[in-house]
Amino acid sequence: MNDTVSVKTMRDAIISAVYEKMFHNDRIFFLAADFGAPSLDKLREDFPERFINVGIAEQNLVNVAAGLAGEGFIVYAYAITGFLSMRAYEQIRVNLALSAQHRSLNVNLVGVGAGVSYDVAGPTHHCLEDISIMRTLPNIVSCSPCDWVTAESFVDFSIECNVPKYIRLDGKPLPNIYMSCDQINWQKGFNELASGDESCFVSTGYMTHKALEIVNELSQQGHNVGLIDIFNLAPDEDTLAEKLEKYTRIFTVEEGFKDRGGLDSLMRSILGRKGLNVELKSLGFADKYIFKSGGRDVIHEEASLSKKHLLSAVNNKTELSKTFN
Amino acid sequence: MNDIQKLKEKAKWVKAETLKIHKLAPESRIASSLSDIETFVALYYGGILNYDPQNVFSQDRDRFIVSKGHGAVSMYPILADLGFFAKEELENVGQKDSFLCVIPDTAVPGFETINGSLGHGLGVACGVAIALKRKNLDSKVYVLCGDGELNEGAVWEGVMFAACHKLDNLVFIVDNNQISMLGYQKDIMALDPLDSKFKAFGWETASVDGHDIEQLISALTLFKTNDNNRPKALIANTRKGNGVEGLQDHPMSHVMTLKPDRIDEILEKMK
Numbered sequence: 001m002n003d004t005v006s007v008k009t010m011r012d013a014i015i016s017a018v019y020e021k022m023f024h025n026d027r028i029f030f031l032a033a034d035f036g037a038p039s040l041d042k043l044r045e046d047f048p049e050r051f052i053n054v055g056i057a058e059q060n061l062v063n064v065a066a067g068l069a070g071e072g073f074i075v076y077a078y079a080i081t082g083f084l085s086m087r088a089y090e091q092i093r094v095n096l097a098l099s100a101q102h103r104s105l106n107v108n109l110v111g112v113g114a115g116v117s118y119d120v121a122g123p124t125h126h127c128l129e130d131i132s133i134m135r136t137l138p139n140i141v142s143c144s145p146c147d148w149v150t151a152e153s154f155v156d157f158s159i160e161c162n163v164p165k166y167i168r169l170d171g172k173p174l175p176n177i178y179m180s181c182d183q184i185n186w187q188k189g190f191n192e193l194a195s196g197d198e199s200c201f202v203s204t205g206y207m208t209h210k211a212l213e214i215v216n217e218l219s220q221q222g223h224n225v226g227l228i229d230i231f232n233l234a235p236d237e238d239t240l241a242e243k244l245e246k247y248t249r250i251f252t253v254e255e256g257f258k259d260r261g262g263l264d265s266l267m268r269s270i271l272g273r274k275g276l277n278v279e280l281k282s283l284g285f286a287d288k289y290i291f292k293s294g295g296r297d298v299i300h301e302e303a304s305l306s307k308k309h310l311l312s313a314v315n316n317k318t319e320l321s322k323t324f325n
Numbered sequence: 326m327n328d329i330q331k332l333k334e335k336a337k338w339v340k341a342e343t344l345k346i347h348k349l350a351p352e353s354r355i356a357s358s359l360s361d362i363e364t365f366v367a368l369y370y371g372g373i374l375n376y377d378p379q380n381v382f383s384q385d386r387d388r389f390i391v392s393k394g395h396g397a398v399s400m401y402p403i404l405a406d407l408g409f410f411a412k413e414e415l416e417n418v419g420q421k422d423s424f425l426c427v428i429p430d431t432a433v434p435g436f437e438t439i440n441g442s443l444g445h446g447l448g449v450a451c452g453v454a455i456a457l458k459r460k461n462l463d464s465k466v467y468v469l470c471g472d473g474e475l476n477e478g479a480v481w482e483g484v485m486f487a488a489c490h491k492l493d494n495l496v497f498i499v500d501n502n503q504i505s506m507l508g509y510q511k512d513i514m515a516l517d518p519l520d521s522k523f524k525a526f527g528w529e530t531a532s533v534d535g536h537d538i539e540q541l542i543s544a545l546t547l548f549k550t551n552d553n554n555r556p557k558a559l560i561a562n563t564r565k566g567n568g569v570e571g572l573q574d575h576p577m578s579h580v581m582t583l584k585p586d587r588i589d590e591i592l593e594k595m596k
Contacts, residue, residue, distance in 0.1 A: 049459070050459075052455070052490075054482075054486060055482075055485070055486070057482040057485075057486070059448065059478075059479040059482055060448045060451070060479065060482035060483055060486055062448075063445060063447075063448025063449045063451065063452060063479065063482075063483065064448055064449075064451050064452035064455070064486065065452060066448075066449050066452060067448070067449040067450060067451060067452020067453040067454070067455070067456065068452040068453070068455060068456045069452075070437070070438075070449070070452070070453060070456075071452075071453055071456030071457070071460070072456075073456055073459070090442060091445065091448070091479070094439060094440075094441075094442050094445055095438070095445055095448075095449055098430075098431075098439050099431055099438060099439055101431070102430075102431035102432060103431060
């Protein structure tokens with residue numbers, strides 16, 4: 001149990017954990033599309049036979065990974081997440097999703113740069129579509145951790161669970177929200193970080209940090225707003241429904257386009273399937289790309305996803321319900 | 326009858342069975358499935374591929390990835406003949422409850438991958454080739470690709486990768502039938518001289534008449550024994566719709582279907 005908070009990138013957490021596994025498990029390959037990390041340097045050096053840089057070629061990254069996995073190897077395919085999920089989407093569809101229907105394929109697509117974590121790089125590097133498009137593929141598990149502890153815990157899960165997976169990592173170093181990997185149950189796929197009275201945030205990835213900040217502030221003012229962090233984009237619906245049913249409304253918070261198949265659509269489907277009469281308000285990007293420089297907060301301001309916007313959404317709703325009741 | 330004569334007879338039988346499949350499932354791409362018959366026969370009956378129909382995933386098998394999935398119903402008679410599945414299944418291609426679609430997939434014993442979408446086979450084969458080396462297996466990976474399929478950019482990512490990683494256990498066969506869906510490749514995306522393109526990337530190449538089984542076997546046998554750190558490309562020069570008048574070399578043969586009575590007529594002539 002680690003009871004301290006430290007700031008770290010998710011990629012370093014995953015790569016360091018994979019590196020340790022590679023000493024004991026000679027079936028592991030780590031492939032990269034000419035994309036690095038400080039932690040990758042020693043892996044490259046110590047396992048030259050099982051580290052392959054395929055070059056700037058995401059399509060081939062996925063193809064080579066599929067070929068290795070078909071022969072029984074456990075493969076991590078590492079690249080910038082927008083390029084991995086979108087440049088190589090058909091390779092993922094055909095050689096992983098379709099093929100996994102008849103074959104065991106342990107390919108772990110590890111993408112860096114979820115949401116707008118590559119903030120100043122501009123819209124080619126922003127990744128606002130991946131949750132939606134990856135979620136639509138059968139036979140692939142899609143994961144969206146909020147911190148490096150969740151990312152690290154993915155490694156044991158990735159070895160045990162012999163199917164193709166996609167994990168989208170934030171590009172920035174972030175503090176851990178969880179204190180131990182034991183808190184992460186990948187089958188359950190979510191955690192309730194705060195229990196609220198009427199309203200609850202449902203967030204994923206980086207936005208869990210923003211939502212947590214707001215929930216803590218409101219709590220100090222005596223308002224109990226809930227927070228559910230979704231890290232497996234196909235969470236256990238029965239368990240999740242038990243948590244959701246007590247709320248009047250939920251606010252989904254994501255660095256992704258609204259109403260286009262992302263986290264909000266996932267939650268809307270779950271509410272519908274479970275017959276829950278819970279109002280859903282979607283907080284995310286409107287239908288446009290953002291070309292502004294200046295950093296993540298500037299983009300969030302432009303996208304109506306800043307702390308101010310989130311607070312105002314939850315306050316408005318609370319005010320409204322008071323007026324109507 | 327000498328061995329080559331027997332293989333020619335086998336190719337003739339495969340052609341007849343392929344035409345019957347087309348009669349049963351007119352959605353099958355008959356012209357594309359006629360240009361690669363001799364290649365399939367050379368691989369499966371000419372002592373090139375190592376396979377075990379009783380144990381389709383045996384570790385020491387050679388892996389054969391049919392990247393031009395649309396032109397592969399002509400492999401069904403061969404797989405059935407060799408016992409990968411029952412011969413009676415050939416009478417159900419494309420029919421209700423059959424596992425044999427007009428484009429083969431991973432549900433068919435003997436097919437390693439699914440390749441209805443073009444340009445995927447070589448990259449996957451690169452991963453397999455590395456895996457085989459890692460496992461210290463002498464097995465090889467073979468890929469069959471169409472010449473039109475070479476228009477897909479992902480193929481060339483694989484071409485670069487295979488050479489860079491010295492994948493000499495990989496054999497890439499191009500069914501160079503010259504025609505894709507809307508006409509001649511030379512008018513759509515001219516690729517000649519093809520062999521020098523592969524050579525420039527560091528590949529060993531050979532060009533043969535893709536309807537001459539003897540030439541195919543001889544080139545593939547040479548490739549087998551040549552562990553020279555280079556991947557191998559075999560340009561099999563073929564005719565789309567080979568051996569069928571009206572179809573053979575017709576620029577639109579890809580989308581042409583043969584009427585049942587025409588198929589009966591061809592089959593009668595072949596007897």
